[in-house]
Amino acid sequence: MPGLDVTPSVPAGRMVIQSYGGGRFRVADQVFETSIIVERDHCRAWSATSIGDLDAQSLHWALTKGADAPVDPGSADAALVPGGPPEILILGCGGRFVAPPTGFRPDMKALGIAVEWMDTGAACRTFNVLLGEERRVAAAILAIE
Numbered sequence: 001m002p003g004l005d006v007t008p009s010v011p012a013g014r015m016v017i018q019s020y021g022g023g024r025f026r027v028a029d030q031v032f033e034t035s036i037i038v039e040r041d042h043c044r045a046w047s048a049t050s051i052g053d054l055d056a057q058s059l060h061w062a063l064t065k066g067a068d069a070p071v072d073p074g075s076a077d078a079a080l081v082p083g084g085p086p087e088i089l090i091l092g093c094g095g096r097f098v099a100p101p102t103g104f105r106p107d108m109k110a111l112g113i114a115v116e117w118m119d120t121g122a123a124c125r126t127f128n129v130l131l132g133e134e135r136r137v138a139a140a141i142l143a144i145e
Contacts (some may be wrong), residue, residue, distance in 0.1 A: 008074045014131055016045045017124040021080065023070060023143050037062055039086065039138040040131060051093050056107030063138055090116045092123030092141030
């Protein structure tokens with residue numbers, strides 16, 4: 001009997017996370033040697049290196065304006081990217097699970113984004129599954145060695 005293919009079926013052009021580790025990610029055949037923010041149609045480098053670098057406002061800004069854009073949510077050009085923020089944000093917190101900072105989840109919820117917090121490996125796998133389901137998903141994932 002032939003083996004069963006369990007790879008999620010993902011439409012062409014989607015940002016499938018192919019590998020992680022060694023301080024890098026391979027996403028849709030592109031290598032990132034840093035943490036990443038990945039959405040359905042694009043992936044970009046992210047300067048965060050630990051959960052201490054995270055706060056809801058700057059992460060919301062990164063999701064809507066660009067990974068390392070200056071944080072100025074009150075400016076006139078602070079409009080959301082087309083399609084709006086993701087309905088689900090998967091946050092990969094590193095090589096092992098570490099609880100989110102106090103207030104992080106409620107702050108993100110107030111911005112209209114549900115957060116699923118998990119280690120980096122689980123975040124990569126979960127993102128790919130939700131991508132295959134055509135969900136409006138994004139992942140902010142810390143690189144691990």
